[in-house]
Amino acid sequence: MFNFLPMDIRVKFLGAAGSVTGSKFLLEIDDFKILIDCGLFQGLKELRLRNWDDLPVNPETIDTVVLTHAHIDHSGYLPMLYKNGYKGKIHCTEPTGALLEILLTDSAKLQEEEAAFANKKGYSKHDPAKPLYTVKDAERVFPNVETHLMDTEIILNDFVKIRFFHAGHIIGAASAEITVKTSQGDKLLVFSGDLGMDDNPLHLSPQKPKKADILFMESTYGNRIHHYQNIEDELIQLINDCDERGGCLIIPAFSLGRTQLILYYLWKIFQNMKSRPVYVDSPMAISVTSLYKRLEAYHRLQSKDDFGHHIFDASFVHYVTKQEQSRMLNTLKNHAIILSASGMATGGRILHHLYHRLPNEQDTVLFTGFQAIGSRGRALVEGEKQVRIFGEEVNVKARIATIDGLSAHADQEQLLEWVRDIKDSPKRTFLIHGEKEGMITLKQKLEEKNWNVTIPEYLESFTLFDHV
Template identity: 55%
Template sequence: MNVRIKFLGGAQTVTGSRYLLEIDDKKILVDCGLFQGLRELRRRNWDNFPIPASQIDWIILTHAHIDHSGYLPKLVKEGFSGKIIATAPTIELVKILLVDAGKLQEEEADFAQKKGYSKHEKPLPLYTVDDAEKVFPLLEAISFDQEYPITPNVIVTAYNAGHILGAALLKFKIKGDRQEKKLVFSGDLGRYHDPILNPPLELPSADILFIESTYGNRLHETHSPEEILESIIKECYQKGGVALIPAFAVGRTQLLLYYLFQLQERERIPNIPIYVDSPMAIDVTRLYQAFPSYHRLGPALQEDGDNPFSHKTLHYYQSQDASISLNEVNGDAIIISASGMATGGRVLHHLYNRLPNERDSIIFVGFQAMGTRGRKLLDGDKTCRMYGLDIPVKASIHYINGLSAHADQNELMKWTMGFTHKPKLTFLIHGEKNASLELAKLLKEKRGWNTVVPDYLESFELFQNI
């Protein structure tokens, strides 16, 4: 039995996670993400897939974020018809995220044509809502800690990774004629002290390890993130402004709601209105009620007075008209809207409206990939390009990295301590080049591990004749 890996994405970048595992003539795609950020990366979404989609036998998802699942509709459109395996919460999240992504792409293509700022005469979406829904019949659920035989000789087991609801790290047990080998994909690892999600499970061994490195060269704030959030909200309130928080609908919005609820209940910030302006975030929040065993909030969600997702200052806005009405709010409010990197979605019209106002504050609460609007604003750009216009940046720009759903360098190193035997080979994936290289160096120096930072489309022979 021969085992190979080809890096179709997530190599020296934090987007487009796609890892093609070939076991003899069987092809398994681990994650199927969309590229985001830099234009040169986004263009890859439009390229033909490196192998015919019909040749892929299975897709296994670590979690639902678009950079891990967002390419599924295009791959199905190109001919993939096998099973897509993931945990039950991930499946429900994928349905929400893909429909939303299809809708946004249709709207953006229509808007680009209407305003005439596309170089194409008739700009087309990468995929549509209808394309997204064609993914659903292929989805199949697995549970944490239970072996799932893909074939008699290939067994996959999902374990809790933290990060977001239902996120998994994956162990592949490959039974050859002579030997048995284990491959582990970390997926995106969560935090060790997340108030909502359990910490990532540590595994004792792997022959080959694929570990994310998003924060491989950085540490999160040592200060409590809710204290920093409190300070920024108070400062904005004293100026009479609106605090706009671009936040990922999955995970980050729910964590923010938890912290804001705690701060208001303890009278550490004013009881001003909190508007969640993201239909997707609203749908996602309901899933926490549906899957209580996948997080820590079960008892709190059963009590109205203790439920961080349902209280007197919290308002959910579903319709487009309601969203636009928030442009009339002049102060003393918090708006949470997607997307988290300001690459699309409703947050764009809020930024368009808020950036020129020096009383308002924009608070980024997660990783901002290179090339995204969020990254450019944090880097100090004085204008922000939206809807074909350059919008002046006069609002205060803030960043709270302690709210990240990704393990930082120390937490990644802590997770690797769980291995009682060092892997024969460790690949550093899902991180920008400098982050991957630094974590690779640290693992080599501190653990004595054999590490590799792969290139895009690079292939490796992992095992021969096992």
């Protein structure tokens, strides 16, 4: 008897396999192709060069794209996909759709600036450097975004439907459950996306799946357990210390999620201590903050009566939009906090703040997250006495401080907690979005539950169901 139901389900790992960037997973249900996430490779040059390679699948043949969240390592390749012939939709949540416009435009601007810089410096003399994509390319993406509510069925065709559910992590971040109708019943494929922590005061808790035939699970911190400091106490101490030194507190912070989380903590501690002006000096952080204000249903703050959604408009918060205003902040001597991007001091307005503040022993620079090898942030955290900014060696006399416990990623305990409700072992679990050590440790932990766990290689393919 001829069977019209899908027979074969396959997956190919086009990124975030053995690494944490470039998330792209090609799911083929017979000849129906879904791309889950469409991220840019970032970090090491060897990885970034992959962005220039042809995608191993012709973008024209992809039927649809499903996006778990807006971070560039999950969305930043979208302009390339359209540039190379993709014509379909992007399914995502409302905040993800809104964030794409901010993040992809910024990513394109950065690509254009880097190409212009390379040409100016002459290190592409024979072959003018080109951006990977332009702002114009990014703008081709936005009309194709189709947003959906969490926990709602999205029908892709007669046999395939998807559902997003909260993953925590950042505003709008989702896990994606894909249900495929086959002759042997429904098959459930679950992609975790990036998972957050349960107790984040800003972002919602990740929802736990109850069932998965095939599980794709992030493993960024598969071998780490976050040890929480009392963040409020730490900040109070730092601010008091700053007052004693007679300087300002400069906080390099990621624009998306981290800036808003710090604003929340500052709001909280200023209930019990004298507040001081906090300058949010990053155009992207300002856009993202207004998005957090607009999309209250997607984070926790609206549910807290005492402070509700007004914390981002507290009287101590000043949004610095113009460059001249940003430069004026250099004249502040003390009793002020400057929050600026980027979080690892690799670019953005934070650079001119560091250029002016690092040589000043009264000031304090507070790093609030993971600092990648090779970044200025890492050099400062490791105690370098000089760093290069704007082509000059800058002496480091300011106090350099760090604060842990603000991570947007689930740790090992939280990852294991996320799979706790899955009673029947999945047929297969793939560990993605992690470095080797984290994945190996998490694999061992899951194997203790008798799970069948695979760590896929970049570009590896697997048949998930055959002749079903």
